[in-house]
Amino acid sequence: MASNTRNSMRSAMRLGLAAAGLTLAGATMVGCSDPVVSYSAQVQPILDKRCMECHTPGERGYEESGLELGSYESLMQGTRYGPVVKPGEPLISVLNQLVEGRADPSISMPHQRNPLPASEIAVLRNWVEQGAKDN
Structure with a gap:
């Protein structure tokens, strides 16, 4: 027992x-x-600082692609060639391919400037991975 x-x-x-x-x-x-990434608090400030110089109506990036980055709606609309963000899919989202250096070097972004810091690339990647929400 x-x-x-x-x-x-x-x-x-x-x-x-x-x-x-x-x-x-x-x-x-x-x-x-990963913590939830905020479009308004984290993503838009990166776009404002790193991308808006060219992706505003009248500027070269906008004129060549039709991509305006001043708002969530314009980002999600994409270029005249199609969307640049595929929510939940950072590997196939053109935005991520361009800033991560996975596209043709002649079109990497920011164009003819230093690449984004790894921390900013991670914010954009996580935001797309989390569904690219307007939050």
């Missing part, structure tokens, strides 16, 4: 440890997600 009690206690401890491990793993996974 003592052997049965010991085996039951071991089984109960194993079950408890397994449950605790799963709980911690779940908490870790939830805690690892």
Whole structure:
């Protein structure tokens, strides 16, 4: 009987440890997600600082592509050739390809300027990955 009690206690401890491990793993996974990226607080300021000089009506970037970056609506409208943001898909979003240097170097953005810092590229990538919301 003592052997049965010991085996039951071991089984109960194993079950408890397994449950605790799963709980911690779940908490870790939830805690690892990227914070929600705000279009108005994070994305638009990057576009204003790095892109608006050319992507405003009358400027070269706008005249060549039709891409205006002054508002969420104009960004999501894209260029005369099509959309530049595919919500949830940073690998195929043209915006991400251009700023990450994954496009033809002759059209990388910002055009003929220093690339965006990695932190700003990450903000744009995370925003697109999170669904490119107007928040």
